[in-house]
Amino acid sequence: MSNGRSASAPRRARPAFSRGRAFSPSRLALHTCAAFCVVALSGCPRGDGARDTGEPPAAPLITLDTHADIPLDFATPAVDPRNANLQVNLEKMARGGLDAAFFIVYVAQGARTDAGYAQAQADAATKFAAIHRMADELYPSRIEIAYRADDVARIAGRGKLVAAIGIENGFVLGKSLELLDRDYELGARYVTLVHDGDNDLARSARPSKDLGDGDADTGVSELGASAIARMNKLGIMVDVSHGSKRTALDAMRLSRAPVIASHSGVGGVLAHPRNMDDETLLALRDDGGVIQVVAYDEYLKARPEEQVAALRELRSSVGLTERGGFGALTPEQRARWDEGLRAIRERWPPATVRDLVDHIDYAVKLIGIDHVGISSDFGGGGGVVGWQDASETRNVTSELEARGYSRADIAKLWSGNLLRVWREVERVAAELTARGAP
Numbered sequence: 001m002s003n004g005r006s007a008s009a010p011r012r013a014r015p016a017f018s019r020g021r022a023f024s025p026s027r028l029a030l031h032t033c034a035a036f037c038v039v040a041l042s043g044c045p046r047g048d049g050a051r052d053t054g055e056p057p058a059a060p061l062i063t064l065d066t067h068a069d070i071p072l073d074f075a076t077p078a079v080d081p082r083n084a085n086l087q088v089n090l091e092k093m094a095r096g097g098l099d100a101a102f103f104i105v106y107v108a109q110g111a112r113t114d115a116g117y118a119q120a121q122a123d124a125a126t127k128f129a130a131i132h133r134m135a136d137e138l139y140p141s142r143i144e145i146a147y148r149a150d151d152v153a154r155i156a157g158r159g160k161l162v163a164a165i166g167i168e169n170g171f172v173l174g175k176s177l178e179l180l181d182r183d184y185e186l187g188a189r190y191v192t193l194v195h196d197g198d199n200d201l202a203r204s205a206r207p208s209k210d211l212g213d214g215d216a217d218t219g220v221s222e223l224g225a226s227a228i229a230r231m232n233k234l235g236i237m238v239d240v241s242h243g244s245k246r247t248a249l250d251a252m253r254l255s256r257a258p259v260i261a262s263h264s265g266v267g268g269v270l271a272h273p274r275n276m277d278d279e280t281l282l283a284l285r286d287d288g289g290v291i292q293v294v295a296y297d298e299y300l301k302a303r304p305e306e307q308v309a310a311l312r313e314l315r316s317s318v319g320l321t322e323r324g325g326f327g328a329l330t331p332e333q334r335a336r337w338d339e340g341l342r343a344i345r346e347r348w349p350p351a352t353v354r355d356l357v358d359h360i361d362y363a364v365k366l367i368g369i370d371h372v373g374i375s376s377d378f379g380g381g382g383g384v385v386g387w388q389d390a391s392e393t394r395n396v397t398s399e400l401e402a403r404g405y406s407r408a409d410i411a412k413l414w415s416g417n418l419l420r421v422w423r424e425v426e427r428v429a430a431e432l433t434a435r436g437a438p
């Protein structure tokens, strides 16, 4: 497949690595964490910070999480978005200082049959409706949907929370790319090409034998290339999380605008199919894109064989299957599960905010501060010790401060980089429309 960019199109500039340059005495005074005190006491030259006092004051920090899943009954009487027992609800967002979140229209990969496509589209319609019900009907004074990148700061500036919408799994399209136009109208601003199991658009990082997926990494299909072209034209970000390595590299080559990885880990810290290796991350940097490093235990911290075996044994001893079954447990089984899990976590402590920031640090060192962001995957298995739900969001900021990131860099990680890509995607869409591209 030919490169989507014409030879005359300027290569996107690679922004300079800027970590640690943006200190000013006034900003330094804001940092009260232990790490900074240690730095100050050990005689770190303050003069380093005196260089940039001419900078305008930093804009307010906007925290944006690019991946929060919702259940199918979200925004119904059973699941009130304000205070339901979810990792992300409006009260937890407000309490923890999480300003904005992409709420996700996720559909599981099923059989690629008419019935499979119909089920996926029905589930997607349910979730789109739920997000709109939350923002447009139930809580319009507390949260508003962002349809453009600039809406995020505008809405947050009025003291409201921000919702954006992403689709997880291009399976919702089946083979009908015109559905992209409708989904754009409904507010979808990114589409994760593929999930667990291949679909008609792309190869998954975790293909499914059950669904009959083959062994070869076939990357983005012809239909997937057409979908990317349509997303470029509409102004929808292309998301390569869950895609195979070739899918990610193909998507970058094909897309006329930078791509995102909305929730992925860093392969240089932990080799895992869902993590991006150095080569892919460097390509993402050259593409102008961004990886939103995800707070997902399994992708952040290695699980020794023994731990995996202990977990497997516990599951079967209480009657759980690989796919779950929590709803069917008796209170006695549930108690045994909780007890067993506690013991496993004591022996092999789960990932923490520090592990998350280790992945962020590695990515920043490799590809620069301008290409890294943050995501939770709350509601989809995400959450680490210290950031178990939206109410603990400030702990992530504190850990970044403790590692020495400046306020300006933290602002980039929390939303600046993602919003830059979103704006670029909008710019490319406007240009393609003006040129009359099909």
Ligand SMILES: [Zn+2]
Residues within 6 Å of the ligand: 168, 242, 263, 377, 380
């Ligand atoms: Zn996911």
